[in-house]
Amino acid sequence: MRDVAIIGVGMTHFGELWSQSIRDMFSEAALKAMDDAGVEKIDSLYVGCMSSGLYTNQEHLGSVMADYMGQRGIPAMRVESACASGGMAVRAAFMEVASGQSDIVMAGGVEKMWDADDGSAILATASDQEYEAFTGVTFPGLYAMMAHAYMHKYGLTREELAMPPVFNHRHAINNPNAQYPYELTVKGVLSSSMVADPLRLMDCSPITDGAAAVILCSMDKAKQICKNPIRIKGIGSATGPIALHNHNDLTRLDAVRLAGERAYKMAGATPSDISLCEVHDCFSIAQIIVAEELGFFEYGKGGKAIANGEATYGGKVVINTSGGLKAKGHPVGATGVAQLIEVVEQLQGRAGKRQVENIKLGMTQNMGGSGGSSVVHILEAI
């Protein structure tokens, strides 16, 4: 396999983008990424998207986007793995470049969620239809069960559970692309409306429109055309049970652990090598469990560690400098790609007020459903 680098990134603002269609959003992100990389032509395209058919009635995204962004004729296809679609699109692009099939490949992600009347039902298509969605349970409901189990097993308080969103909002204040860049307090979380006990509105990632794109290139070529290529040093991906009742333990996400182990192995790295990580905090409890599965904290200790500031600037690892899904926004198919953009910009030293100093390695973790799939990337500046 050849070494692969990211040489360009681009994204839209995340939020309610009423004036842009799904193709407008994707093209904006794609053209920004090409401009950033200084390339006018790509060899192929992968578009991560969870549910464009249900959200906007538009399928066949590979073809739509290649044509609309001015790359008609290239091979292009959509990649779907629920909320991990973006991360899996990057994995597919990585494989194509690493194999030697292509030199310059774009991996993008997009979701236009605000147009739909019943967004919760669309999201629930990523859960188990026969055992979960059929009963009426939504993703906030599923993660609420995980939160209850974790709080019961490890003695996490409701106030401590509120801390991941508090830190994510604090980080998002310095992110010009974030949907909700404002200060949030524990009191603000606890007084927000109840969604699924114990999870309140401010424990949840929002509904978001947005797109993101990165350009992957063989390392040899990257060194010729890019002054600061970022190496993809490790990739790990895994599946887990799609239905929550099939998890061996409601406080664990096995697919995240497996994906992390595979990425660490490929990169020859350990959790202590990771300076910053963008994690899939679709709900406050998810950030805690994921941080444990990636090895940053022992099982049962992640919630209290995050609450004590061990996952913000100056802590053991800085989690979600972008604001995470909670405050930056979560356009599901775009999220995994946007996570990589944050880490690339950090490694290139262009994260502005969000900049983490002396980064060794950066990591991203993207997840589908309640742990049905996950993909982890480890990146380094060369």
Ligand code: COA
């Ligand atoms: N964080 C901060 N503000 C939020 C928010 C969030 N997560 N969700 C909504 N808001 C804001 C809205 O902007 C709106 O503000 P406004 O009145 O100033 O315009 C207000 O709160 C009410 O928004 P509304 O859209 O009516 O909320 P809702 O009750 O319909 O939906 C959730 C809230 C949490 C149910 C919805 O965002 C949701 O389902 N989130 C989870 C998404 C998900 O499951 N993703 C996949 C994960 S696996």
